[in-house]
Amino acid sequence: MADAEARRQLEKELARFNCRVHQPDDPPLFTREPRSPARSLLWRWSDLKPLLDRIGEMIAIGSGGMRRTLRLADPGLPYGTTPTFWGSIQVILPGEVAQAHRHMANALRFVMQGHGCSTTVDGECYEMNEGDLVLTPSGTWHDHVHRGSAPMIWLDVLDISLVRSLHATFFDPYTQAEQPVAGIRDESFRQYGSGLMSPPGLPRPARNPLLAYPRAMSMAALEQAAGLEPDPFDDVILEYRNPADGGSTMPTLGQQLQMLRPGFRGRARRHTGSKLYYVVRGEGASVVEGVRHDWSAGDFLTIAPWAWHEHLNRSAERDAILFQVNDLPALRALGYYREEALSAGGGFQMIEHPQGRAAPGGPALS
Ligand code: GTQ
Ligand code: FE2
Numbered sequence: 001m002a003d004a005e006a007r008r009q010l011e012k013e014l015a016r017f018n019c020r021v022h023q024p025d026d027p028p029l030f031t032r033e034p035r036s037p038a039r040s041l042l043w044r045w046s047d048l049k050p051l052l053d054r055i056g057e058m059i060a061i062g063s064g065g066m067r068r069t070l071r072l073a074d075p076g077l078p079y080g081t082t083p084t085f086w087g088s089i090q091v092i093l094p095g096e097v098a099q100a101h102r103h104m105a106n107a108l109r110f111v112m113q114g115h116g117c118s119t120t121v122d123g124e125c126y127e128m129n130e131g132d133l134v135l136t137p138s139g140t141w142h143d144h145v146h147r148g149s150a151p152m153i154w155l156d157v158l159d160i161s162l163v164r165s166l167h168a169t170f171f172d173p174y175t176q177a178e179q180p181v182a183g184i185r186d187e188s189f190r191q192y193g194s195g196l197m198s199p200p201g202l203p204r205p206a207r208n209p210l211l212a213y214p215r216a217m218s219m220a221a222l223e224q225a226a227g228l229e230p231d232p233f234d235d236v237i238l239e240y241r242n243p244a245d246g247g248s249t250m251p252t253l254g255q256q257l258q259m260l261r262p263g264f265r266g267r268a269r270r271h272t273g274s275k276l277y278y279v280v281r282g283e284g285a286s287v288v289e290g291v292r293h294d295w296s297a298g299d300f301l302t303i304a305p306w307a308w309h310e311h312l313n314r315s316a317e318r319d320a321i322l323f324q325v326n327d328l329p330a331l332r333a334l335g336y337y338r339e340e341a342l343s344a345g346g347g348f349q350m351i352e353h354p355q356g357r358a359a360p361g362g363p364a365l366s
Pocket of ligand 1: 107
């Protein structure tokens with residue numbers, strides 16, 4: 001006890017100098033592998049739909065640049081959908097304007113239902129239609145104006161938790177509700193949208209020049225990819241890319257579109273970083289850490305860091321299509337991405353390991 005008393009005394013003295021030592025009852029500094037309080041959760045469209053109708057009626061669209069959104073909130077976390085990003089469903093009614101602003105957080109939208117709303121990003125105006133992906137990268141001014149005749153909803157994903165954890169939050173309202181719109185609509189898509197050809201003389205862009213990935217393009221690409229060897233985890237899967245360098249659309253957030261063909265059952269894997277899936281169509285299931293989540297069109301599913309997961313199509317006739325957002329570009333940029341697959345024999349197979357060296361004189365890493 002005298003020892004414990006001496007330690008407490010030391011702790012007090014150290015605190016005067018803003019220092020401390022590890023105490024026996026402190027949680028361990030390191031765990032052998034990630035132990036995330038984040039949960040892997042399923043949100044069902046049948047639950048979300050009435051909630052969206054209610055917030056559409058009850059909640060006024062915010063002034064000062066705030067949005068009307070239903071946030072997918074993991075109760076295991078202080079805030080957000082995963083440790084790095086927030087997924088929310090935004091509801092915008094005919095005639096409404098979601099006022100112009102900009103923020104440090106990178107953001108994207110994937111249109112779930114409706115049409116007739118346009119988003120202006122740094123002066124470039126984009127029509128948003130079902131299945132379109134529109135980016136508002138860090139620092140870009142953006143506003144949404146709904147001139148259509150029916151409510152519109154889309155998935156918003158922002159890397160808010162990451163920006164917050166780095167204490168790098170910035171936000172500016174614009175001086176007016178809407179930004180002036182440039183004369184050429186969809187300009188970045190007209191320049192770079194084919195992914196194959198662009199006007200000569202354009203400088204090599206420093207960041208992704210493309211702000212929109214429309215559904216017609218992504219679905220055609222997915223059909224093409226169906227002729228490739230199937231991916232053992234994901235069947236037919238494509239990454240949305242920066243056409244200028246082949247990298248991710250934004251520095252922190254990756255997006256993928258995949259098709260699970262009838263009867264497909266994928267291999268299991270786990271990795272650092274987190275993912276959010278939106279079921280575009282079809283019926284399937286994901287087994288996450290031994291828990292089976294049956295999903296169908298309109299549902300959302302998260303995969304927590306380092307959680308084992310595998311996907312299957314429950315239908316023998318219909319394709320299932322999933323849109324995915326992940327934080328893997330952020331993990332990879334930092335050298336923190338690690339991935340393992342489950343082998344047929346039950347062992348683990350390392351897929352990606354940034355510290356992938358064997359200990360000196362020791363056995364090779366498995
Ligand atoms: O549409 O600009 O879900 O700024 C959260 C913050 C959407 C947006 C969100 C935002 C937006
Ligand atoms: Fe925003």
